[in-house]
Structures are given as C-alpha cells and as structure tokens.
Amino acid sequence: MxxxxxxxxxxxxxxxxxxxxxxxxxxxxxxxxxxxxxYCDCPEEDPEIWQSIMSCPSQDPQITKDFISFPTIDLQRMLKEIPIKFSQTRGAVVHYTLLNNHVYRRSLGKYTDFKMFSDEMFLSLARKVRLPDVEFYLNVGDWPVEYRKANDTPGPIPVISWCGSVDSRDIVLPTYDVTHSTLETLRGVTNDLLSIQGNTGPFWDNKTERALFRGRDSREERLHLVKLSKENPELLDAGITGYFFFREKEKELGKVQLMGFFDFFKYKYQVNVDGTVAAYRFPYLLLGDSLVLKQDSQYYEHFYVGLKPWKHYVPVKRNLEDLLEKIKWAKVSSTTNSSSKW
Structure with a gap:
C-alpha cells in the first residue's frame, strides 16, 4: 500500500x-x-543522520568509478572553461550553486529546458536535508559532453550528466525520468518504479509468447527491428510510434499507436534498444516480470554497473543480428525473467 x-x-x-x-x-x-x-521545508540539519535514516550506502560504485578521472578538481579552471565551452547556441549545461541550503542556477546555451527536472530534484533534497555549499555543472542534454581522458593535457573537467558512455568522463546521476516519476508518485505520473511492480500483467504462462518493442525512430536499429518484425511476426511485435529522425521511412515501415506501459508486460519478452542514448525505459522493463533482451550499447545509466548479462537480461549484439536467435532460445528455455529480483 x-x-x-x-x-x-x-x-x-x-x-x-x-x-x-x-x-x-x-x-x-x-x-x-x-x-x-x-513540500514541507523541514531539512534535517545533520546530513549523516539523514543518510542513516534513509539507509543510503556510504558509497555508490558508479560515482566512485566516475571520480577516478578527477583525483583533484581545479574549481577556478572549471568556472572559467565550462562557460566558454558550453555556452554556444546548442549548449545544454546549467551552472548550479548550493549556498546556505538555497539552490541557484544559471543556464549556459539554448537547450536547457530540462533544467526543470534537475531543479525539482535539488529543491526536494534541500527541503529534506541541509546540503553542503557546492558549485557544479549539470548537463541536461541527451549526450555526455566530456570526452577528454584523464591523462590528456588539459585533462577532463567534471560535468554531471544523466547518461554516460564508455568513451566519456561525465559523472552520472539517476535520469530525470526516474527522479521525476519518484517525486510525482501518486500525483502527476502513472509509471513509477513501484507502480510497475504492481502491474506486471498476466502470469508467465498466460503472456503472449513473442518479443515486444514500441518506441520512436530515434535510432536506426529501431527501424531494423520493425523490418525483422514484419518478416518474423511469430517471434517479434515491433512498431514505431512516432517519426522525427527518419520521416522518409514512415510510408515503408508504418506507424503504430502508443501502447500503455503496463500492457507491455502482456508479452513474455521485451526488447530494449537505444534511442538517442540509453533507452530510459530500461529500469522499468527490469522491474516487470518479462524477460528483457538488451542491445549492446556504449551508453549507460547510473545503475548499469550493478547489472550482469544472463542474470538480469539477455544480451543482444548491437546490430541485432542475433536477436531472433535469442528469442528462439528464450522460447525453448525454462528460464524466466530474474531482473526484477535484482
């Protein structure tokens, strides 16, 4: 309840x-x-007490890994270089200052509308616990932004992002999708990390024995997925719900209606394919009781560090050449999904 x-x-x-x-x-x-x-402005004055009450771990493996590239931080260099580098027209970086438990920010660049999600996260934290005085830069765009290596001259500068990649140095936080759905639970959103667990569809034996995908055309492999579906409808039900990047393909591949997320779990198998970056639906798919087939990806979210292929999901090659083989394997295997036990 x-x-x-x-x-x-x-x-x-x-x-x-x-x-x-x-x-x-x-x-x-x-x-x-x-x-x-x-919305009670009732911050706990001692952050350690709050951390203990919330059962927060003393360290997070992804954050620890991300900071390896930053044994020291030159704040003056950061304050000087980042505004120059990211204040171009297409910039999506926000300069945050937390001072006396108040949140201040300054946008760098044109595409910073998603700062509303980071605003609500920091303001929510400030109402719950007294935050340290600190300055940092948050990238509210899709892609990681800092690609310099630790041994480069000059080296990388710490920028916080919602998504990381194997070749970037961004410090990764939980995505805006996860934080927003958590803060708006039982009010402004339907899908959140707990509601998914209570709406996982029919029992396993009563689920449709096909793999499902629904999503926008935000990566070419998604179009390939639809082609595979048309050629193998007994294995795969894939459809594009909206065209933006490959509008010329709509006539050939067709467009399907949006599907309620809870209805995804009427299917035994879920295909997770990247969009512009990591597909932010992934944590929700893992919390259902369908088997997740995940495309290999250079991108990751904050929790991927704790996942293991063949335990939490079935890995699929990036070009999807083994997807049908993996679906066939799943159909004859006694394995059911264990991702929700993670």
Missing part, C-alpha cells in the same frame, strides 16, 4: 486498514516519529 502525504504530522500518525468494519493484520498502525509531506 502507498499513500502520498499532503500534510505533515509531528507525531502519532495513525493508519487504519479495514476490510468492511474489521481491522486487517496489525491495524491500526502508529508511526511515532514525524512524517513530512513532500
């Missing part, structure tokens, strides 16, 4: 769960401590 608070309770929040007029299990439940709603 989930419930979104719209008011704060200092102590003694009472929760009753009834079936008819009878209490269920140990109902009523009394929460002794304070319970705050999302």
């Amino acid at each position: 989930r419930y979104r608070m719209y008011g704060s309770v200092r102590k003694g929040l009472k929760i009753e769960i009834l079936y008819g007029d009878q209490h269920v299990a140990q109902s009523p439940y009394i929460l002794k401590g304070p319970v705050y709603h999302e």
Whole structure:
C-alpha cells in the first residue's frame, strides 16, 4: 500500500486498514516519529543522520568509478572553461550553486529546458536535508559532453550528466525520468518504479509468447527491428510510434499507436534498444516480470554497473543480428525473467 502525504504530522500518525468494519493484520498502525509531506521545508540539519535514516550506502560504485578521472578538481579552471565551452547556441549545461541550503542556477546555451527536472530534484533534497555549499555543472542534454581522458593535457573537467558512455568522463546521476516519476508518485505520473511492480500483467504462462518493442525512430536499429518484425511476426511485435529522425521511412515501415506501459508486460519478452542514448525505459522493463533482451550499447545509466548479462537480461549484439536467435532460445528455455529480483 502507498499513500502520498499532503500534510505533515509531528507525531502519532495513525493508519487504519479495514476490510468492511474489521481491522486487517496489525491495524491500526502508529508511526511515532514525524512524517513530512513532500513540500514541507523541514531539512534535517545533520546530513549523516539523514543518510542513516534513509539507509543510503556510504558509497555508490558508479560515482566512485566516475571520480577516478578527477583525483583533484581545479574549481577556478572549471568556472572559467565550462562557460566558454558550453555556452554556444546548442549548449545544454546549467551552472548550479548550493549556498546556505538555497539552490541557484544559471543556464549556459539554448537547450536547457530540462533544467526543470534537475531543479525539482535539488529543491526536494534541500527541503529534506541541509546540503553542503557546492558549485557544479549539470548537463541536461541527451549526450555526455566530456570526452577528454584523464591523462590528456588539459585533462577532463567534471560535468554531471544523466547518461554516460564508455568513451566519456561525465559523472552520472539517476535520469530525470526516474527522479521525476519518484517525486510525482501518486500525483502527476502513472509509471513509477513501484507502480510497475504492481502491474506486471498476466502470469508467465498466460503472456503472449513473442518479443515486444514500441518506441520512436530515434535510432536506426529501431527501424531494423520493425523490418525483422514484419518478416518474423511469430517471434517479434515491433512498431514505431512516432517519426522525427527518419520521416522518409514512415510510408515503408508504418506507424503504430502508443501502447500503455503496463500492457507491455502482456508479452513474455521485451526488447530494449537505444534511442538517442540509453533507452530510459530500461529500469522499468527490469522491474516487470518479462524477460528483457538488451542491445549492446556504449551508453549507460547510473545503475548499469550493478547489472550482469544472463542474470538480469539477455544480451543482444548491437546490430541485432542475433536477436531472433535469442528469442528462439528464450522460447525453448525454462528460464524466466530474474531482473526484477535484482
């Protein structure tokens, strides 16, 4: 059960769960401590206490890995170089300053509209815990931006991004999609990391025994996926829901209607193919109970470091040449999806 608070309770929040007029299990439940709603400006003054209460790990493996390229940080160089490098017309970098638990920002470049997602994340944190005074740059565009190696002269500068790649040095945070859906749970969004787990479709034996893909035309391999689907409809149901990058292909490949995400899990197998960068649907697919077939990719999100092929997903070559083979294997294998156990 989930419930979104719209008011704060200092102590003694009472929760009753009834079936008819009878209490269920140990109902009523009394929460002794304070319970705050999302917009309560009630920061915990001691970050270590807050970290302990939230059961946050002391280290994150991806963050630790990302900072290997930055044994030291030259703040003055960063403040001087980044505005020059990323303030061009197509820039998508935002300069954030956290000072006295207030959030300040300055946009660099034209394409920074997605700062609304980073704003809500930092403002939410500032309402919950006193943040350290710090300055940093956040890339709100799709692609990583810092490609210099640690031994280059000059070396890389730390830029935070939502997506990383094997050849970039960006420091990766959870995507705006994950943070926004978490903050807007039970209000502005339907799909979030918990709702997916409660809407995983029919039991395994009752799911459609084909692989599914729906998405925009944001990578050429997605078009190839549709061609494979037309040639092998007994194995694969793939369709493009909107054309932007390859509009000339719409007449040939066709366009399908959008499908509700919960309906994805009526199928036994899900195909995850990159868009412009990593497909941000991936964490949601993993939380369902379908088997995920994931295209090999140079891009990654913050949690990929904890995933293992053949345990959390079935790997597929980047050009998809072995996709049909993997679907056939899945159909005759007794393996079901274990990604949601991760």
